[in-house]
């Protein structure tokens with residue numbers, strides 16, 4: 001019979017030392033939130049062991065916000081810790097709140113504030129528990145700076161964990177510390193949970209008190225490679241963010257992405273980039289973005305939640321938000337795609353062009369100085385320089401539709417709602433407020449008057 005397993009993420013604490021508006025589990029971590037990391041890694045872990053995800057997050061401080069965020073995940077539930085009176089109490093709340101918590105053979109416990117712990121750590125720790133046949137195992141590491149961590153005190157009768165606040169001078173010098181990651185036989189927790197007490201400097205129930213000398217508990221030491229860095233203050237949050245971005249860049253480099261200078265590219269952790277793409281410095285590539293193969297991102301763009309096809313070039317200083325670009329598109333420099341823009345294959349968007357909630361079909365060109373909002377433009381139409389959709393009447397937005405193969409002269413405006421057929425032609429400088437049928441030609445500007453010799457009357461002499 002296969003073993004059953006459940007995981008608990010402690011996420012109820014206030015995170016006072018971090019001093020942020022948002023609760024600590026929702027502190028930003030390379031475009032995601034701190035708590036996303038343990039959730040994602042635990043999901044990988046159970047998938048690899050071929051087990052169902054049984055993940056619970058203990059929430060408390062600003063719980064509504066944390067719960068709302070967690071609701072995006074399947075098979076991850078939350079349980080309330082009424083008062084944040086310690087990690088031991090958080091685990092008690094879990095066993096009280098989750099009906100079948102007692103039924104799993106093993107319980108893994110980790111914290112919401114250690115986002116660099118990976119699935120491989122869970123695996124190693126689980127093997128260690130099995131190999132040693134212990135009732136509980138804590139992941140430890142040896143560090144030159146143990147400040148803030150619980151110390152692993154080893155004596156004749158095994159190990160115990162002493163929190164920094166409770167450690168004596170000699171214990172404070174111990175360099176082997178508690179990472180905050182544990183795996184227990186569930187029955188062991190249940191046997192000892194009620195004996196936890198608040199006789200310590202913080203007056204809290206410590207989960208770490210489950211590790212006492214004379215019991216069948218052990219530790220598994222990991223290399224101090226930074227993986228257990230806990231986020232308790234702003235400096236640690238900053239460090240973790242840098243490490244996460246670097247980690248993602250390294251993964252992408254391995255997959256064949258070329259960063260001209262990776263340390264000057266600001267990558268969110270969930271960004272995907274295809275093989276053969278080149279990324280120049282000072283691009284901010286943010287959460288939800290997927291970029292295809294063999295693209296070129298020249299310096300200085302901000303790309304957020306945008307899907308980009310292959311062989312597309314983003315020239316310098318563009319802003320792309322919540323949009324989609326096809327293959328072989330060229331955009332920029334200085335272009336702005338606002339949300340819900342769809343730019344199909346082979347389009348060309350040039351300097352100082354703003355596009356919003358618009359679909360450009362294959363091969364459309366909007367090369368210079370234009371605003372295109374709430375519009376649809378058909379295949380191969382060419383939009384001249386300085387074109388404007390007048391989409392807003394002061395109260396409502398209206399739609400502009402332009403057909404295939406049109407030529408829209410420079411400096412024209414379309415007062416929406418308006419519909420232009422296929423292969424229509426609009427003369428430069430026209431203000432169009434009536435529909436134009438397929439193949440129609442429209443001109444809407446004053447006729448030119450030229451008077452010979454009159455210029456000298458107007459030219460001012462210096």
Ligand code: UD1
Nearest residue numbers: 010011012013084085086087090112149150178179180230
């Ligand atoms: C904890 C450990 C310490 C370890 C360190 C590793 C205890 C007593 N100490 O200390 O030995 O070296 O982690 O990073 O466990 N939480 C709750 N409810 C509470 C209190 C905390 O859910 O009542 C959650 C927090 O949201 C956090 C986690 O538990 O995610 C750890 O709490 P924190 O206060 O950060 O503990 P540390 O002081 O870091």
Ligand code: CA
Nearest residue numbers: 113230231232
């Ligand atoms: Ca912590």
